[in-house]
Amino acid sequence: MIKIYVDRPSLSSEEINSRRDFNHILNQLPKKKVWLSPWFYGAVGLSSVFIAATLILLMK
Amino acid sequence: MKTNAMYYQSSFLLAEELQIIEKAKLNPAHFAPLYKKYHEAIFRYVIKRVDEEEAAYDITSCVFIKALTNIQRYEFRGVPFSSWLFRIAKSELYQSFRDNKTKRTVNIDSIQIAQLVEDFTEVYSEENKAKLLKALPLLKENQLQLIEMRFFEKRSFREMGEIIGLTENNTKVKTFRALVKLKDIFNKLK
Numbered sequence: 256m257i258k259i260y261v262d263r264p265s266l267s268s269e270e271i272n273s274r275r276d277f278n279h280i281l282n283q284l285p286k287k288k289v290w291l292s293p294w295f296y297g298a299v300g301l302s303s304v305f306i307a308a309t310l311i312l313l314m315k
Numbered sequence: 316m317k318t319n320a321m322y323y324q325s326s327f328l329l330a331e332e333l334q335i336i337e338k339a340k341l342n343p344a345h346f347a348p349l350y351k352k353y354h355e356a357i358f359r360y361v362i363k364r365v366d367e368e369e370a371a372y373d374i375t376s377c378v379f380i381k382a383l384t385n386i387q388r389y390e391f392r393g394v395p396f397s398s399w400l401f402r403i404a405k406s407e408l409y410q411s412f413r414d415n416k417t418k419r420t421v422n423i424d425s426i427q428i429a430q431l432v433e434d435f436t437e438v439y440s441e442e443n444k445a446k447l448l449k450a451l452p453l454l455k456e457n458q459l460q461l462i463e464m465r466f467f468e469k470r471s472f473r474e475m476g477e478i479i480g481l482t483e484n485n486t487k488v489k490t491f492r493a494l495v496k497l498k499d500i501f502n503k504l505k
Binding site for chain 1: 343350351354355359366368372376379380384420421422423425428451452
């Protein structure tokens with residue numbers, strides 16, 4: 256059943272603003288998965304090429 | 316009827332908001348000015364509809380977390396960013412009601428009751444006031460929502476439409492129907 260409040264005392268702006276916490280919001284954000292970043296693929300790709308090239312050179 | 320002033324912003328302010336949003340898409344920390352600007356408005360929207368203060372603070376936090384998580388999907392449509400936030404707040408509230416975390420409440424002040432009663436009967440009395448308070452919970456949720464936004468929060472039809480996902484005209488028609496329904500329930504009550 257829906258409750259109806261008549262003339263419920265409202266909170267002051269100061270009271271509401273004192274509960275503002277942007278860092279809490281930022282900390283609650285889901286962490287970005289590293290393997291979804293293009294930088295991850297770039298770094299892994301470049302390292303692989305470098306390692307492969309080194310191995311080929313060493314084997315010659 | 317006076318309407319919600321926060322909704323009406325100059326094109327300069329809208330452009331400024333858009334700039335912050337674009338920066339926040341790259342780095343969520345840039346969202347801080349919008350959080351500061353709209354935190355209180357979103358909290359007040361939520362607290363009017365829930366029983367407990369702590370639950371209202373939690374839901375408000377969820378609104379901003381959801382907004383930031385989905386900021387990449389935000390598209391500017393020439394209206395203030397607040398409309399998008401209120402839309403998220405609405406969906407978070409209903410999720411909370413479905414999960415039985417909070418109870419739905421309606422906040423109304425005596426002046427608003429008197430105005431509505433006078434619209435219906437032209438005579439304001441304690442008896443009519445009690446009748447209206449009995450009639451309101453008998454409306455369907457979507458009708459109550461429209462009455463609440465229009466008559467208790469003084470929102471424009473355009474803003475209401477953006478929050479509930481309807482056109483301005485459709486919102487106007489549905490609000491009128493909700494008012495007729497409320498009047499009908501009111502007149503049937505003894």
